[in-house]
Amino acid sequence: MNAQPAIQETVDAALDVEGLTHSFGEKKALDDVALTIRPGDFTVLLGLNGAGKTTLYSLITRLYNNRSGAIRILGFDVRRQSPQALSKIGVVFQQPTLDLDLTVEQNLHYHAALHGISRSDAQKRLETELDRIGLSERLHDKVRELSGGQRRRVEIARSLLHHPKLLLLDEPTVGLDIGSRQGILDHVRKLCREDKLAVLWATHLIDEIDEGEQVVILDQGRVLARGDVAEVNKQAGTKTIREAFNKLVGDKAETGT
């Protein structure tokens, strides 16, 4: 992670969030959140359930508007330039979003159509993406026949069809066994390295963070620490990211890990 001038960083950022506050009624779900992700960064958004991760994702994907602060994707403001901004994002939601009764191919074609990709182009792209996740031979199978881990991989393939620059994943490994979890992590890390894809990976599982990766610790809507693992440890005065998380978030973390 080479240090770049601050101005350069915001121009180049795949995702730039600043001063983001959002409330549902009285309750503040996000409080002055700021974070930056550069191309090729694998950033882990670490927080317990209810920390505000899903709200943050909803705002970045403009499910609803931010009322304060700014969210920019490759410089495009999500609110004012939403078509340009949204076309750069790939999303894997926490809940499964594939049509179980349709085949893998049909699901992927639907997504490609939403992004205005022609059918023949979509066919090439989906074959490439399925090949990368090793599910080519399942093209014509119904999603219902796939395992949980395979469905997740299809969702990742789908999120890449329109060649986004920023990939958002909200607790993508929930409910998966250790093998599939690791497989998906490895695949997404590889995308980061090879395609220079910027990734925001939300999780409450501390062991999904590797040394040298970017971490944002979110608790009760506030960013408690951000930077690479070493920096976060330095800020918290701890040796491991687990200690840092426990120290910053407190005892609640024990149940969440």
Add this chain to the structure above:
Amino acid sequence: MTPMHYYRCFAGIVWREALRFVHQRERFLSALVRPLVWLFIFAAGFRSVLGVSIIPPYETYITYEVYIAPGLMGMIQLFNGMQSSLSMVYDREMGSMRTLLVSPLPRWFLLTCKLLAGVAVSIIQVYAFLFVAWFWDIQPPLEGLLYALPALALSGMMLGALGMFLSSAIKQLENFAGIMNFVIFPMFFASSALYPLWKMKESSTLLYDICWYNPFTHAVELIRFALYGQINWVSAAYVGGTTIVFLSLAIYGYDPGRGLISRKGGK
């Protein structure tokens, strides 16, 4: 965002709805069986109780079955509109509504595509019903079957838009059962689907007024007149106006800035 993008998106949404329809045979069967049960059983039982005099658009005495056929066509669309909104509530909980909403085209366009796709499905169901009903001596003029098409498109839009608005306002699936009871049944019974409104007037003028203002009444009358080659302009205007109101409410409900969705946290 080129026009081609809009077209591909529209085609994709309609295509998905059609695929889902083909795969959900139970949904199609129940959509077909429900009005047929009304036609075969309810109408047979009430045939002798309710005499229907000659009222427009009919030119001769008709059987009760013939009278309620347009009402049942409306019922198919009413259920379909509510069912597609049910699937939207379900979709939203399952997240696939979110996949639609995070795609780059404007949200009003995405919702309108979704609406049109639902209307297309409802029209297929209506014609399947008409096909079976034909053998039960419900035989409107053949050209009436063609004239009914634009009427069905408009009434389907109105009922689909109503369902879509409700789906933006409903937080959870459980609340939907309530909406079925408070929307579908009152709309259906307080309309001209099962009895001509002049009969209602004999019982209560208040009920008559309620029925007259019920948009479902006008959807049914629009279909009824179209089926016999006539245009009921009052009903057409009423249904058209109501469609615009419902669709605006639905788009408002899903608006990321002001809508109900942002107040609920999108779940």
